[in-house]
Amino acid sequence: MKIIDGKKISQEIKNELRNKLSSLKKDNIEPGLATILVGDNPASKVYVSSKIKTCNELGIKSFSNNLPETTTSKRIIELIQELNNNNQVNGILLQLPLPKGIDADKCLEAISPLKDVDGLHPHSLGQLYSMKTWDEIVDKKIFIPCTPLGIITLLKKYNIEISGKKAVVIGRSNLVGKPIAMLLLAHNATVTMAHSRTKEIEKISKEADILVAAIGKERFVNKNFVKEGAVVIDVGTNRTPQGLCGDVDFDSVKDIASYITPSPGGVGPMTITMLMQNTMLANAKQRDMLERV
């Protein structure tokens, strides 16, 4: 069994991004990311400050916007429109979840599809899901939500073959389950989307060459779910009294899987790095647009 070291890969990619950013700077190109945090959710605060910290580390300009819990959808949308019109801002990250009473869909839709670095705008998702191949996704500079992009990047870094393989994705969220299923499909896997209403989920999972657990239940996937030699991707990060743990029971599965992402230390560290990569993609897309005018 080989451990897929998300922390290491993430660091390598950050080093590459830092180099690219410093050479862009010589041409006076400085990618910028705006963050919007609404309210006082402690986990959201931690995420946003990590994102800003990573921007600073790599040399991406950050524009942080903190709004009180009582902010209206209208005010958030106005702010997004200002950021859409601000040429220094290439990407806009609206931290989810938003406080109750705010129309998250409407706010997300207000983000310019050119600045949608989280890839959650319906336009980005529609484009992503319409692409036939990975090459098309890359060529057309389609935004991919950060967590699934991190997973695909890990699989590629470890040279794990996807084409022709059976993949099973447990969980069907818009942030992870659905987009990773579509990305695996674009890589020519045969993809099964399983979820809480799936019957015989162990049996179905056990057919997978690549098993993605993104269901948000601690240690849900144990050895009964895993075929000998399968690649197991654990997207879960669950808080337990004993600390963080994934959706996969690592100890139960580790001797069966060929590759496995630990949690923490697997998919998690990739997410912010992919946000940085998407911000640079947004910058490149916006420069393309200017050139075409």
Added chain:
Amino acid sequence: MKIIDGKKISQEIKNELRNKLSSLKKDNIEPGLATILVGDNPASKVYVSSKIKTCNELGIKSFSNNLPETTTSKRIIELIQELNNNNQVNGILLQLPLPKGIDADKCLEAISPLKDVDGLHPHSLGQLYSMKTWDEIVDKKIFIPCTPLGIITLLKKYNIEISGKKAVVIGRSNLVGKPIAMLLLAHNATVTMAHSRTKEIEKISKEADILVAAIGKERFVNKNFVKEGAVVIDVGTNRTPQGLCGDVDFDSVKDIASYITPSPGGVGPMTITMLMQNTMLANAKQRDMLERV
């Protein structure tokens, strides 16, 4: 084995739509559909004229636009923009395929998402794929591409249970395969997306409670693909020297399946009817918008 009679269901729905249209007319509401046909593709001509004919039968205003083979993408986009601004036009149908050299994606994206009755705009697809349940899709008046909408409608009319079932979709086109997979998922099926690169496709298909064949290969699915009692949906319409035939070998499968759509006469007749239904949905969406202003 029960035959799913698409012709009959389609006729019933058309009757209902005709009644609704005549009661809308009393309130001076007249839904309108604009068609755009570019070039001389004989099959496209036939499709467009059937669509216009059905509009006339039901009492939907039709606005037909025929452009020469040599039309530029720019001219098509200009026409779409005119139609976007025309209040009498609720839906815009751009007949595909477009002649070579025309950027179909750009033209489709020019259609206002409010008038996207074919459901192929990235914004519509992104919205559709983001919805968690069928009820959400209906409540939010999301456009669904006509063929997959026809399939779901047939399953519902025959009271075929989808939730908790295993569904296998063979074929991953943007017109049929992907959207029907996502619609079955929204109905809580466990969904496998299979395709030309799938290994052991017979074995995988044979696990399906609901098998959708949308691969465009005549009589590809035979009895080796079908579990006893499965529901078989044949989306194919292939031209052969002996006439039209589906992707399913009807004679081979008919004694194994519990329900089967014939081809022709199954899914095919539903498509235009669903376009009419989407045009009425577009009209309702646009009236909603006016009320909200």
